Amino acid sequence: MVWALVCLLFVAATPAFSQNSEALRISGATTIQPLVEQLAEEFREGTGRTVRVQGGGSLTGVVDAMEGTSQIGMVSRALSEEEKERLEYVTIGLDVLVVIVNSRNPLREVDKQTVIDLFTGRITNWSELTAWDREVVLVNKEMGRSTLELFEEYSGVHHRGSPTEGPNGRVAPQAYEIASNLDGATLVGGIPGAVGYMSLGTSLYLLDKGMPIKILVLNGHDPTTENVISSGYPIVRELNLVYLKSNEPDVRAFLDFCLGPRGREVVREFRYLLVD
Structure with a gap:
C-alpha cells in the first residue's frame, strides 16, 4: 500500500511532458x-x-x-x-561578434577601416600592419549565417555571393568559407596568418580549451571586459x-x-x- 502511494505521488509530481515519448x-x-x-x-x-x-x-x-x-x-x-x-x-x-587571429599574430587591435581593408583584400600581408611578414588568410562565413549578416551590417562588406555589393565592397574571392564557429576557430588557430570573426562566447570557451586564437580589441573596445555592452562595443546580438x-x-x-x-x-x- 505504501509503495503504491509513493508511485502515485511520483506520477502526480512528474510533468506531463515526461510521458511524451516523442x-x-x-x-x-x-x-x-x-x-x-x-x-x-x-x-x-x-x-x-x-x-x-x-x-x-x-x-x-x-x-x-x-x-x-x-x-x-x-x-x-x-x-x-x-x-x-x-x-x-x-x-x-546576448553575445558580441569579435575579430580573431592566430595566437602567433602580434596584432592586438583593429579599427573598422582595417577590418574592411583586410576582408576586401586591400591588405594582403600582416607586415602592412605589424612587423610580422605573413600572408593574410581570410576566413569568412557562408551565406545564410547570422554571423555573416552581422559582419556585413557592421563592415559594409558583403559576401561574394550576395546579390548586392556592399557599400564597402565584397569579401575577397580567395577567402575560405566556413559554416560553424568551430570551423572558423579551427582554421584561424591552425593557419598563422588567418583572420576571421565569430561569437565572443564561443571564442572564450575555445580559448579556455586551448584553441590557439586571439581576440582583437575592436575600435578601442576590449570585448573581454565585463562592461562590454555598456562600453559601446559595436556588434551585439x-x-x-x-x-x-x-x-x-x-x-x-x-x-x-x-x-x-x-x-x-x-x-x-x-x-x-x-x-x-
Whole structure:
C-alpha cells in the first residue's frame, strides 16, 4: 500500500511532458548549438524527455520552426518584424561578434577601416600592419549565417555571393568559407596568418580549451571586459529560441528551464552575457 502511494505521488509530481515519448526537435544557429545541447542534456536528465539538437544556421532555425520541422529554432540575432509576427520567441542571452587571429599574430587591435581593408583584400600581408611578414588568410562565413549578416551590417562588406555589393565592397574571392564557429576557430588557430570573426562566447570557451586564437580589441573596445555592452562595443546580438504559438504547450517546459536559475548558470558557463 505504501509503495503504491509513493508511485502515485511520483506520477502526480512528474510533468506531463515526461510521458511524451516523442523527442523535442531543435535546430538552427551553430553559435548556440553547444549551449542548447548542454541545456537539452540536463533537461533530459531531469524530465526523461529526449531533445534532439542540430545546426544549420539561424535561417534554418527560423524556417524549421515556421514549417514545423522543429518545435524550436535557434536564432543568434534579433528577429525581423515579419518573423516576430509569425513566431514567438525568448531571448536566453546576448553575445558580441569579435575579430580573431592566430595566437602567433602580434596584432592586438583593429579599427573598422582595417577590418574592411583586410576582408576586401586591400591588405594582403600582416607586415602592412605589424612587423610580422605573413600572408593574410581570410576566413569568412557562408551565406545564410547570422554571423555573416552581422559582419556585413557592421563592415559594409558583403559576401561574394550576395546579390548586392556592399557599400564597402565584397569579401575577397580567395577567402575560405566556413559554416560553424568551430570551423572558423579551427582554421584561424591552425593557419598563422588567418583572420576571421565569430561569437565572443564561443571564442572564450575555445580559448579556455586551448584553441590557439586571439581576440582583437575592436575600435578601442576590449570585448573581454565585463562592461562590454555598456562600453559601446559595436556588434551585439541576441540569442533567441523561436517557436510557433501552437507549439507552446509542448515547448514551454524546456523554455522555462532555459530561463530558470540552472539555465542562466549554463549560459554564463558558456561565456555568454545574461539578459537583465
